[in-house]
Amino acid sequence: MEQEGDELTMARDLPIGNGNVLINFDAHYNVRDIYFPYVGQENQAIDHLSHFGVWTAEDFFWIDNDELKRQAGYLNDSMVTHLACKHDRLGLDMVIRDGVDSQDNVFIRKIVVTNHWNTDRKVKLYFHLDLHLYGNGVGDTVYYDPELNSLVFYKGHRYLTLSSKGPDGKGSSPSSYATGQKEMNRLEGTWKDAEDGQLGRNPIAQGSVDGTLELELTLPAGGTAEGWFWVCFGRSLSEVRKLEERVREQAPQALLQRTYNYWKQWLTQDRHELGLLDTELASFYQRSLLIIRTHMDNRGAILAANDSDIMKFARDTYSYMWPRDGALISHALDRSGYFALTRRFFNFCRKGLSEEGFLLHKYNPDGSPGSSWHPWINAQGEKQFPIQEDETALVLYALWHHHKLAGTVKEAREDYESFVIPAADFMSGYKDASGLPLPSYDLWEERYGVHLFTVSSVYGGLMAAAAFAETFGDKLRALRYREDAARVKQAAEQYLYSEAEGRFIRSLYWNAEKGTYEADLTLDASMYAVFDFGLIPVEDPRVEATMKAIRQKLWVQTEVGGLARYTNDYYHQVTKDVDRVPGNPWFICTLWYAEYVIAAARDENALKEAEELLRWTVRHALPSGALAEQVHPYTGEPLSVSPLTWSHASFVKVVQEYISKLKWFRHQRKSSEDQSDEKLLSRTGRADA
Missing domain, CATH: 1.50.10.10 (Glycosyltransferase)
Incomplete structure (x- = not known):
């Protein structure tokens, strides 16, 4: 949600990626952002909705249909999604699992459809892509490739293929397809053709284009059927052809399984004793690590956020590498033990350092300077550093x-x-x-x-x-x-x-x-x-007084709660009632105060306030665990971008500090108890027992 009275914006949710490809869904599970070949640079969808629909003889529905009950999340805290859908009137259940392959630049979708009626039925699945290659919809081409039985989208050095596979395992022939134009001459796109269950099979389109693939399934009475779609990403036709060959040789199921296994194994590198936390906090911690990873490009850039919805208000995005955000995010990851990953970030910064010795405002994922509003001269016309x-x-x-x-100081x-x-x-x-x-x-x-x-x-x-x-x-x-x-x-x-x-x-x-x-x-x-x-x-009285004032004056006095950035914060401001709402609650600000509580704690009981702030964070996340930048002070709805990488890194760091302090208190208590036992044994003459 933007400001009071404005229409609801569509927060991004469930990001999945591999450091080259990043896919963002919206709250209805529509694909909205498709980044390649850099995470955060070249959004090949730029917020244009790619549809997914289901046709039956009785009716048709899209994934965002109001009748469809949806419950979305990550599969067992991995980077594979799990969407459970139920359409009571049509007697259908669907489970959708999506992942970006951990090794190859391939997006994979598995669909399992269950028929609750007592008759056999035909169901058609429709996967639609609305692309704007290189971030614009000028001069794109989409055509049907008869050898691949796939739709091929291309412009310049950007190629994507859309393919499918039915339950028979014989390959990838779709039951139909459509290519066409949109955003001109009142054309909405090929997805509209799907609603009557009949695609036009136009073989090629050029300009501002989209494409839809159909996969027909036969559902036995009371039974299920399985279908697959996938998208391959490359810089040339030969590259995507080779990827298509690998997907078909290995089977999409194998790619999705290895991706699931990879991220479950990746999480085991974390060095913290999550057993000291309850399952809710431990699970959220792991999901935060995964969401952070989706926002890290393999060449070192750590992106602040990749929610293109913000473009509606700022005509720019958060898809940049701010050195500050990156440094604090890297610090949290280093504390977890992901040194090889953060090493790429520091190499990136080394290359970006100016001749004068400073880092610029922000950078694009390819290392070039990002857009900026910091001037090079002051009001007097004198030079200043931006x-x-x-x-x-x-x-x-x-x-x-x-x-x-990392234990590498000597090699630095x-x-x-x-x-x-x-x-x-x-x-x-x-x-x-x-x-x-x-x-x-x-x-x-x-x-x-x-x-x-x-x-x-x-x-x-x-x-x-x-x-x-x-x-x-x-x-x-x-x-x-x-x-x-x-x-x-x-x-x-x-x-x-x-x-x-x-x-x-x-x-x-x-x-x-x-x-x-x-x-x-x-x-x-x-x-x-x-x-x-x-x-x-931290124990200095001046620090204590400062943090006490922050807690008293910046806490949002509504049912939502949380800490604002500063008094009368104007950014996405919802109300002028600054006495009650000094600003919208920000996750990082609330968690900064939790850091103070932990640092200042003198006994285990004092950590309870920090634990409650961690739980406040979890309560105000999206159901998937995604944390926005800020939330609405009256409704708790996400504001600005979602997810914000810094929000997740702050949660990770606070959990790390909480565990460390908790272990220290318990060690001290045990040492004290052991000393008391030794003294008691000594007094009773049983010291050597």
């Missing part, structure tokens, strides 16, 4: 922890020389006389100034750089980076703490006329960073 400095600092911070967790010299030194040198030089970093844009990309979140991240980045320097015996740099970090800390305590407010403040903005900084006292959830990146210890 950056959010926290993005450079956090990659450096996460890179140190990556090597530390190339990272040190090509990324750490130039990035740390930039941060060391990008400061004023007080030691504060010079202005840049905040993490919300809205304000140009000196921000507590940025300052905290710069401190963490410089300390990481110092640790790298010490590892490689670079004593002068180690000393300089530590001294610069100490100056950042001292300046933050002096200028970003308000005695009058009794807490830290969000930002400082330069007033050119007065020649001084002016304080921004707005409460902002991102101020949690003051302890998270090591600037100020």
Whole structure:
């Protein structure tokens, strides 16, 4: 849902992919986004709905029909979907399972249809693709290939085939097909032809085109039948032909099974004791890991979100790699043990580092700079860097922890020389006389100034750089980076703490006329960073006062609850009643507070609040487990993009910290109990028993 009074938007759900192909469904299980060859770049569908329908002699229905009862999720926390459908009036049940093959660029759909009537019946299944190759609908071609018995879509170096297989196992001959034009001359597309159970069998269409494949099944009385569709992706006709050969030789069932097995095995790499959690939280944790993986391109980009529905409002997407998001997501994955995967992200960032030593606002999945609204000059016409400095600092911070967790610090010299030194040198030089970093844009990309979140991240980045320097015996740099970090800390305590407010403040903005900084006292959830990146210890009373104020003032006072970004947040704002609703609840902000609760906890009982915030997150996810960026403060419906990778990574990190702290408390309790037992035995003279 967008804003109050606006029409409902269709949140993305159940993403599946393999790092080259990403498929997004909407809430009705329509395919809406098809990314290839990069995750997040070149949406070959760009939010145009690809239909799936069922014809019977009695009636026809599409997958989003109101009479069809649907229950969708992932199959046993894998990256294979499971959709159970029931159409009572027509006496049909359907189970659909979809996956993107873990080895080849193939999307596979299995359909099992059950007939509840006492007579044999014919059912026709219709799989429709509405493509816009290279992200536009100009100059596409679709034709029926008589050798493959498939529809072939192509333009330039993008080829997709749509194929089918019935229960007889003899191959892939569809019972019919259609190709045609749409979005011109009032033509809606070939999917309309399916509604009467008769496709036109037009062999080729060019321009803005679509295509539909029909697969006829015979259902015995009270029995079932099985059908398959698949889509192969390639850069040439020969490539998709070879993929088609492999699918047919191995059978689509084998591909779907190996994909299921692969992701179940992939989850076992996680290093955390999920047995300490109940099944609901443990399952959600694993699904979050899988959803994060779907948003990671195999060449290293970690995409913020790939929900093209946002284009209706912004004419741009979240399908970019923000270094900040990527760094924090990588950090959560590194804590799980997925070092080989995150290594690609750090290589990506190394290539993207500017000559000056900073990372840009955002990047496309192919490594090119993404779109940006950060100017290169200020209001006075003077040059400024179009950056959010926290993005450079956090990659450096996460890179140190990556090597530390992986046990590869000694092998990190190339990272040190090509990324750490130039990035740390930039941060060391990008400061004023007080030691504060010079202005840049905040993490919300809205304000140009000196921000507590940025300052905290710069401190963490410089300390990481110092640790790298010490590892490689670079004593002068180690000393300089530590001294610069100490100056950042001292300046933050002096200028970003308000005695009058009794807490830290969000930002400082330069007033050119007065020649001084002016304080921004707005409460902002991102101020949690003051302890998270090591600037100020969590037990410091100033941190406690800051986090207490955030909890009191930013908690949404409705039945939905959750923590807003900051007071009077305008982004997707639903109401001006900022006393009750300072902003929409964001998952990352709510989970940041949970991080604080865990870090500050002094006994196991104190962790209950954090556990409840984790459960709040689960309750406000989509049924599949997908987390949006934010939710509506009155209805709990997803707002903005869904899923947001950062939301899932935040959940993963909080669960990791919760488990770690829980284990520590229980270890301490057991040690204390063991010591008490030893003392008791000693007093009773049975110490050697």
